[in-house]
Amino acid sequence: MSDQALLTASNLSVTLSGREVLHDVSLSLSARHLVALVGPNGAGKTTLLRALAGLQSSTGAIHVAGDTLASLPLRERAKRFGYLPQGHVVHWPLDVKDVVALGRYPHGATDPARLTSSDKAAVERAMQATDIVAFADRRVTELSGGERSRVALARVLAVEAPIVLADEPTASLDPRYQIDVMKNLRDVANSGVLVIVVTHDLGLAARFADTVLVMSEGRLAAQGSPQQALSDDIVANVFRISAYRAEHRNETIILPWAGV
Numbered sequence: 001m002s003d004q005a006l007l008t009a010s011n012l013s014v015t016l017s018g019r020e021v022l023h024d025v026s027l028s029l030s031a032r033h034l035v036a037l038v039g040p041n042g043a044g045k046t047t048l049l050r051a052l053a054g055l056q057s058s059t060g061a062i063h064v065a066g067d068t069l070a071s072l073p074l075r076e077r078a079k080r081f082g083y084l085p086q087g088h089v090v091h092w093p094l095d096v097k098d099v100v101a102l103g104r105y106p107h108g109a110t111d112p113a114r115l116t117s118s119d120k121a122a123v124e125r126a127m128q129a130t131d132i133v134a135f136a137d138r139r140v141t142e143l144s145g146g147e148r149s150r151v152a153l154a155r156v157l158a159v160e161a162p163i164v165l166a167d168e169p170t171a172s173l174d175p176r177y178q179i180d181v182m183k184n185l186r187d188v189a190n191s192g193v194l195v196i197v198v199t200h201d202l203g204l205a206a207r208f209a210d211t212v213l214v215m216s217e218g219r220l221a222a223q224g225s226p227q228q229a230l231s232d233d234i235v236a237n238v239f240r241i242s243a244y245r246a247e248h249r250n251e252t253i254i255l256p257w258a259g260v
């Protein structure tokens with residue numbers, strides 16, 4: 001994978017309030033991959049995602065398409081990473097389409113009322129992908145929590161960055177939209193983007209991801225295909241559960257079943 005790696009991290013460590021919460025993480029991830037980042041609460045998933053985007057200071061090295069992350073100007077970083085923070089919903093009383101247009105800010109679109117045709121097209125694509133076109137002219141503060149989550153994701157997709165980092169994008173969504181969002185991120189990956197999704201849903205991770213990164217106590221405990229990284233042993237050791245496994249229409253089902 002390292003030959004065409006789009007994003008690499010070498011010996012990444014993060015210390016917060018005097019405690020090392022990320023220890024020596026190294027990884028190499030390619031375009032066109034949907035990567036699920038899983039692990040118990042407090043394992044360091046958000047810290048890793050923020051460090052990869054340069055939003056959290058770290059030791060070690062990060063390279064994006066061969067460039068050292070630290071050498072990139074902020075605007076260039078903002079073009080290369082679409083970042084959806086955990087629990088992000090918008091609380092300003094803006095129109096939905098204007099919130100999504102904020103995703104074009106790194107491309108110079110500082111005024112949502114004066115978008116170029118390519119900015120408008122990117123906003124439209126992002127709204128279609130997240131099924132929010134019907135809300136385009138409504139105030140985002142007048143939407144439900146799940147609807148606002150989709151608007152937040154649309155803003156990130158509108159960046160049309162080569163790397164999308166999404167921290168629990170399916171939290172608070174109903175089952176249909178959880179599947180739709182994962183399918184949608186799968187399509188984004190298939191279009192050539194590296195997508196990293198933090199999720200607690202091992203079933204969605206197993207079904208949609210090419211690669212699963214398993215974090216435990218600040219370290220990468222496993223990485224590989226869903227079958228490799230979510231084996232019975234790893235699931236038992238890291239999550240302290242057993243899982244029911246099955247196949248349905250040639251896709252893997254993993255359902256957390258009982259504590260061990």
Ligand SMILES: Nc1ncnc2c1ncn2[C@@H]1O[C@H](COP(=O)(O)OP(=O)(O)OP(=O)(O)O)[C@@H](O)[C@H]1O
Nearest residue numbers: 016017021039040041042043044045046047048086
């Ligand atoms: N600002 C902070 N100061 C000190 N410690 C922090 C800070 N932010 C996070 N931590 C600690 O860092 C560790 C990793 O946190 P992180 O948010 O990365 O975990 P996570 O895997 O994303 O968890 P969750 O699944 O609960 O969202 C945790 O032990 C957390 O308590």
